[in-house]
Amino acid sequence: MLIDWFTVIAELVNFLILVWLLKRFLYEPVLKAIDEREKKIASELQHAADVEKEAESRLIELQRKNEAFDNAHAQMIKDAEQEAVEEKRTLLNEAHREYDALRMRLQETLKHEETSLESRVTGRISAEVFSIARKVLQDLSGSSLEAQIADVFCQRLRESDPEDVAAMKDAVSRKSLNPLVRSTFPLSSSLQERIQAVVRDVFSIDTQLRFEEGDDMVGGIELSMNGHSVSWSVRSYLDSLEKMTAELLEGAE
Known part of the structure; x- marks a missing residue:
C-alpha cells in the first residue's frame, strides 16, 4: 500500500497549528493575568512602604519635638516616642502580614492555574494525537x-x-x-x-x-x-x- 504523504504532512501541519493556537489563546492570556496580579501586588507593597516611610517621618518629627521641649514635657515626649514606636511596629507587622498573605495567595493561584492549564493542554494533545493516529493507521494499514x-x-x-x-x-x-x-x-x-x-x-x-x-x-x-x-x-x-x-x-x- 502506498503512503499518502499529503495526508501525513497535512496532519503534521494541523498539529503544529494546534500548538500555535494553544500558545496564542491559552498561555498568553494566563501570562497576562499573572503579570496583572504581579503589578497589583507591587502596588500594594509600595503602599505599605509609603506607610512605613510616613511612620518613620512621624517618628523623626516627634524626636525633634522631644529635643525642643525636653525640659518641660519630658513625660509627654516619652509617651509620644513610645506611641510612635508601637505604631511603627504595628504598621510594619501589618505590612508584613499583608505581603505574606498576598504572596501565598499568588503562589496558590499560580499553582492552580498551572495545574488547570496542564490538564487542558494534556487533554487537547491527547485528543489530537488519537485523531491523527487513527487517520494515519487507517491510511497505512486499514486497521483501527x-x-x-x-x-x-x-x-x-x-x-x-x-x-x-x-x-x-x-x-x-x-x-x-x-x-x-x-x-x-x-x-x-x-x-x-x-x-x-x-x-x-x-x-x-x-x-x-x-x-x-x-x-x-x-x-x-x-x-x-x-x-x-x-x-x-x-x-x-x-x-x-x-x-x-x-x-x-x-x-x-
Missing part, C-alpha cells in the same frame, strides 16, 4: 487504533514475567470475582474474544473476563485481579510529547 492497542496489549500479556503469571493464577484461585479488563474505549466483541483467548493461553485461566471502560486511563488496556495487574497505555508517550511541546513553547517565547 483500538485494534492496534489491543494487539500491543496482547503482546504485553504474552511477554509477562513468570512471577506475574504465577501471581495472577494465585489471585484468580483466591478471589470470587472474575478478572477485570479496563480500557479507555469500548472493546468490540472480537477484541474481547481475542483478549480472552490470550489470557486463557498465557495464564491458564479458564474463566470469563469482565470488561469495562475507565476514564482514568489514557489510550490503554489493563488486566487486574486482587491487586495484580498487567497493562499498556500511551501515557508515557503523551508525557514525552507534552514535555516536548512545553519546551517548544518556551523556546518560541
Whole structure:
C-alpha cells in the first residue's frame, strides 16, 4: 500500500497549528493575568512602604519635638516616642502580614492555574494525537487504533514475567470475582474474544473476563485481579510529547 504523504504532512501541519493556537489563546492570556496580579501586588507593597516611610517621618518629627521641649514635657515626649514606636511596629507587622498573605495567595493561584492549564493542554494533545493516529493507521494499514492497542496489549500479556503469571493464577484461585479488563474505549466483541483467548493461553485461566471502560486511563488496556495487574497505555508517550511541546513553547517565547 502506498503512503499518502499529503495526508501525513497535512496532519503534521494541523498539529503544529494546534500548538500555535494553544500558545496564542491559552498561555498568553494566563501570562497576562499573572503579570496583572504581579503589578497589583507591587502596588500594594509600595503602599505599605509609603506607610512605613510616613511612620518613620512621624517618628523623626516627634524626636525633634522631644529635643525642643525636653525640659518641660519630658513625660509627654516619652509617651509620644513610645506611641510612635508601637505604631511603627504595628504598621510594619501589618505590612508584613499583608505581603505574606498576598504572596501565598499568588503562589496558590499560580499553582492552580498551572495545574488547570496542564490538564487542558494534556487533554487537547491527547485528543489530537488519537485523531491523527487513527487517520494515519487507517491510511497505512486499514486497521483501527483500538485494534492496534489491543494487539500491543496482547503482546504485553504474552511477554509477562513468570512471577506475574504465577501471581495472577494465585489471585484468580483466591478471589470470587472474575478478572477485570479496563480500557479507555469500548472493546468490540472480537477484541474481547481475542483478549480472552490470550489470557486463557498465557495464564491458564479458564474463566470469563469482565470488561469495562475507565476514564482514568489514557489510550490503554489493563488486566487486574486482587491487586495484580498487567497493562499498556500511551501515557508515557503523551508525557514525552507534552514535555516536548512545553519546551517548544518556551523556546518560541
